[in-house]
Amino acid sequence: xxxxxxxxxxxxxxxxxxxxxxxxxxxxxxxxxxxxxxxxxxxxxxxxxxxxxxxxxxxxxxxxxxxxxxxxxxxxxxxxxxxxxxxxxxxxxxxxxxxxxxxxxxxxxxxxxxxxxxxxxxxxxxxxxxxxxxxxxxxxxxxxxxxxxxxxxxxxxxxxxxxxxxxxxxxxxxxxxxxxxxxxxxxxxxxxxxxxxxxxxxxxxxxxxxxxxxxxxxxxxxxxxxxxxxxxxxxxxxxxxxxxxxxxxxxxxxxxxxxx
Amino acid sequence: xxxxxxxxxxxxxxxxxxxxxxxxxxxxxxxxxxxxxxxxxxxxxxxxxxxxxxxxxxxxxxxxxxxxxxxxxxxxxxxxxxxxxxxxxxxxxxxxxxxxxxxxxxxxxxxxxxxxxxxxxxxxxxxxxxxxxxxxxxxxxxxxxxxxxxxxxxxxxxxxxxxxxxxxxxxxxxxxxxxxxxxxxxxxxxxxxxxxxxxxxxxxxxxxxxxxxxxxxxxxxxxxxxxxxxxxxxxxxxxxxxxxxxxxxxxxxxxxxxxxxxxxxxxxxxxxxxxxxxxxxxxxxxxxxxxxxxxxxxxxxxxxxxxxxxxxxxxxxxxxxxxxxxxxxxxxxxxxxxxxxxxxxxxxxxxxxxxxxxxxxxxxxxxxxxxxxxxxx
Numbered sequence: 001x002x003x004x005x006x007x008x009x010x011x012x013x014x015x016x017x018x019x020x021x022x023x024x025x026x027x028x029x030x031x032x033x034x035x036x037x038x039x040x041x042x043x044x045x046x047x048x049x050x051x052x053x054x055x056x057x058x059x060x061x062x063x064x065x066x067x068x069x070x071x072x073x074x075x076x077x078x079x080x081x082x083x084x085x086x087x088x089x090x091x092x093x094x095x096x097x098x099x100x101x102x103x104x105x106x107x108x109x110x111x112x113x114x115x116x117x118x119x120x121x122x123x124x125x126x127x128x129x130x131x132x133x134x135x136x137x138x139x140x141x142x143x144x145x146x147x148x149x150x151x152x153x154x155x156x157x158x159x160x161x162x163x164x165x166x167x168x169x170x171x172x173x174x175x176x177x178x179x180x181x182x183x184x185x186x187x188x189x190x191x192x193x194x195x196x197x198x199x200x201x202x203x204x205x206x207x208x209x210x211x212x213x214x215x216x217x218x219x220x221x222x223x224x225x226x227x228x229x230x231x232x233x234x235x236x237x238x239x240x241x242x243x244x245x246x247x248x249x250x251x252x253x254x255x256x257x258x259x260x
Numbered sequence: 261x262x263x264x265x266x267x268x269x270x271x272x273x274x275x276x277x278x279x280x281x282x283x284x285x286x287x288x289x290x291x292x293x294x295x296x297x298x299x300x301x302x303x304x305x306x307x308x309x310x311x312x313x314x315x316x317x318x319x320x321x322x323x324x325x326x327x328x329x330x331x332x333x334x335x336x337x338x339x340x341x342x343x344x345x346x347x348x349x350x351x352x353x354x355x356x357x358x359x360x361x362x363x364x365x366x367x368x369x370x371x372x373x374x375x376x377x378x379x380x381x382x383x384x385x386x387x388x389x390x391x392x393x394x395x396x397x398x399x400x401x402x403x404x405x406x407x408x409x410x411x412x413x414x415x416x417x418x419x420x421x422x423x424x425x426x427x428x429x430x431x432x433x434x435x436x437x438x439x440x441x442x443x444x445x446x447x448x449x450x451x452x453x454x455x456x457x458x459x460x461x462x463x464x465x466x467x468x469x470x471x472x473x474x475x476x477x478x479x480x481x482x483x484x485x486x487x488x489x490x491x492x493x494x495x496x497x498x499x500x501x502x503x504x505x506x507x508x509x510x511x512x513x514x515x516x517x518x519x520x521x522x523x524x525x526x527x528x529x530x531x532x533x534x535x536x537x538x539x540x541x542x543x544x545x546x547x548x549x550x551x552x553x554x555x556x557x558x559x560x561x562x563x564x565x566x567x568x569x570x571x572x573x574x575x576x577x578x579x580x581x582x583x584x585x586x587x588x589x590x591x592x593x594x595x596x597x598x599x600x601x602x603x604x605x606x607x608x609x610x611x612x613x614x615x616x617x618x619x620x621x622x623x624x625x626x627x628x629x630x631x632x633x634x635x636x637x
Contacts, residue, residue, distance in 0.1 A: 033552045152552045161547050165532060165568040168618075172536030173351035173563055177299040177341055180618045182324045190531035190618050204297060215569045216583060218529040225322070225619045 007056035007155070010042035012076050014062025014069050015096055015124060019141035020087035021045050021061050026144050034148070037155055053079035057154065059147075060133075063089040063124045065096060070121070070130060077131040084150065085127045088140035088243040092212055095140075097124040097246035101254075124246070137162065138193050140210040140243035146195055163194050164215040167207050170198040179206055184229040188239060191217035191249070212244035219253040233257045267463075269477035270484060273449070273456040276308045276334060282473035283378045288415055291347060292380030293340070298326055300340040302347070305380060308334060319427050319500075319611070322620025332456060335381055335449050338425035339610050343539035344379055344386055348410045349393060355406075355546070355559040365557075378415040382443065384436030385428075385610040387418050389539030391442050395602055396542055406561075415466060418443035422450075422491055426500035427611030429624055433505070435608045437495040445470070448488045459488045501611065501624040504631065508605075512596035515630050516588070524626060525583035527619055532565035534613035534621075535590065540606050545570065566590050591623060 011021050025046060027034060034040075041051035058080035064070050077083055088094050099107055100123045108115040127133055137150055146162050153160035163169075167189035171178065179185040179201050187206035189198070193214045200207050213219070223236050231239075240254035271279055283290050284306075292305040295312040305311065317337045318325045329336060357368040382390070394411065397404035418439040421428075430436030439446050446461040459480055462468060471477070535541040545564035550557045564571055567586050572579035580586045598606030607623075614622045 030552065037552050037554075148552060149549070152550050152554075155552065156550050156554050158548065158550070161549065163568070163570060165565070165570070166529070168531040168533050169536060169563070169565060169568075172533065175301065175342060175346060175351075177297040177301060178324075178533065178616055178618065181322055181616055182297070182299045182326075182341070184323075187618075190529040190533070216530055216581075218525075218527075218583060221527045221529050221619050 006037065006039040008039045008041040008051065008054070009057045009059065010053065010055040010076075010080070011040075011045065011059045012042075012061065013045075014060065014073070014090065014127070015065040016062030016087065016089040016094065018045065018061070020090075020139075021059070023086075023142050023144040023147055024059070027148060030144075030148055034151070038151065054081070055079055056081050057151070058083045060085045060090050060127050061087055063093045063096060063126060064121070064130055065124045066120055073127060073130050082134045082154065083127075083131065084135045084137060085133050086137045086142050086147065088138070088210065088212060089124075090127045091136045091138055091247075092126050092244045093124040093246035095243055095245070098241065099124055100246050101241070126246075135160070138211045139195050143195050143197070165194055166190050166214050167192045167194050167196070167198050167201070167211070170194050170196075171201050174198060174202060176201050179204055180225070180229070186226045186229060186231050186235065186239065188222070191219050191222050208242060209239065209250065210243050212247050213249040217249045219249050220256070223253055223257065264479040264481070265485075266479065267461060268480040268485065269460045269462070269471075270480050271447070271458040271460050271477055273332070273334065273458065276458070278474050280305065280307060280380075282470055283380075283415070285473045286376075286415075286470045288376045288378035288470075290378045290380050293335070293337070295326065299324060300326060300337050302340075302342045302344065302379075311335075312337065316423075317425070319425050319615045320620070321427065321614050321622045321625075322617055324615050333422070333449055333451070335419045335447075336423065338421065338423065338428060339383055339386065339612060341537055341612070341616055343537065343610075343612065344382060344390060345393060345539055345542075347377060347379070348390065348414065349397070349404075349407055349542060349563075350410075351563045353406055353561045355561050357559075358557050360555045374409045374413050376413045376415065377410070378417060380417045381419045382416050382439075383419060383421055383610070384439040385430040385433070385608040386539055387416065387439045387442040388430075388433075388435035388608045389610065390416070392540045392602070392604065392606065392608070393542060395604075415470070416443045416445075418446040418463075420446060420448040420488070420492065421495050422448070424495050424498040424500055425611055427614040427622075428499055428609065429501040429503055429611060430609040431496050431499045432502045432624075433605060433607055433609035437499075438492045448491060450484070450487050450491065452484075452487055457484075459484055501614070501622075503609075503624045503627050505605070508627075509596040509599055511627070511630055512592045515633070518630065518633060520626070520629055520633060521584035521588045524587050524621065527621055528583050528587045529619060530567040530583045530586055531618065532567040533616050533618060535565040535567060536563060537612040537616045538594075539610060539612070540594075540608060541565070543571070566593070591626065594623075595627070 150160040180187045185206045188209035189207035192209045193211040195211045236257040237254045240250040290305045294303040397407035421437040444464040444467040448459040547560045569578045594606040
């Protein structure tokens, strides 16, 4: 990226909880350095002062759940040189993609007093299903250090280091004892994308799969092992139907156990 | 009268703290087995109370459990998830750091000095694993300075196994259960009637310096030596697993296209746990990071694994895109091409890859399947 001017950054929100864009504000110590090299031009969560586009970098949080949003994302793409999706919602449809496994009216009729006011799509879909995405940063929420890493890599013209191998490698490099082998705790680590520095297993919890499927995930082998250590079909469906329920490998695995 | 070997001595178990103190006085930080998170892992040791006395372990494919025993033994267990490579070939290592200055940049020296470390409880298979990594990092054309710095400051106290684990096959790989060389001191823990002692073998001049820091130990008798020999024989017979290593290289080269690899790939999650726990796996990746302002850069080296896509990524994609490719590559290197590369096997038979594979893939079983499939061709 040319360094003759400060790149302009915009942060956009779709169906999401705001946790990922908050990760940018969470940077605290690094925030001043961030503002020094990047012009935070459009970030309503941080400031009402909005500088009009075009933008060099757009960070997009959230999934597409309404026809209005399905239009809006195209406008954002047109204003953005580089579009980066941040978090499980934007990269896979998020927790709200649970609707994709049923009829959305089943949810709206329970949640809202007057469901007739709700205008929503039947499916929650990732940004990539609608526009070209330059880079996807995983996590629910994303890791703020990875966000800084992606931005500094972009600024300095190098590849970001966000490896897509298993969480297990993070565990082993830290010296964690495997919770599945030593405690028989069901863990999604072997099929989950690294990035959290093995947060849950470091506290003797099984991985919840917050970073979605890793590269070439072998989910069926893991699910079989889960059953051996006492998980029920329901447990397996629920585990794969979390933050990344609509990511294909997780979706297929949950469907396999739902059908049984 | 029997002539006694000056290099074989007796350390009463009750005096073990005196020995640990001697190590400390000789300037070593001692690292040894400790009980943490329901497993026996390597960490700092300052007295015998840090050792998992009264604990043992049970292992099978994809399974590990520690349990309480009534035994007074200090080393009544087999190898756990950690290996000594985490102290010699660090999982994360800062290679260098640089800073911009004016028009150029300058390196910031990493002056982190390496202290003297004593590894307590190095099993025979682990001594062999360290020797294999020595060969890679110290005895080839290119010397790994980071490894060398740590290795030169390491004092190895081998502990011969007094029981065999269910996933152990060191006898097949000719690495154990008895450490014949490659240590500074070797201990064999013996209970003989009401005597509980360590049969000590002195293996280096450095060890003499440590021994001089404590009251002189009595010389071992022929009876003591016999007890050690008997123990080794029993442990060898009790070995949990075995593999037939005759023609093992051919076995892999002839079965490159075997259907077995696809079948294994249905189970293998390519999660890389086997390579991370393997005491000989040495592959790393190098990462360059910059700060946001571009004024500082760091180069890190981290443990990598041939089970990742990035490992073999070149222009156009990964050389080994499928799980079957990657498993075949790993096991073939370990048992066959390692011979071509380093004139020996890459496996020491510690069984860690079997225990710590979350789905319990057992290399000894897979090798037997290959041998069987070959026999029927």
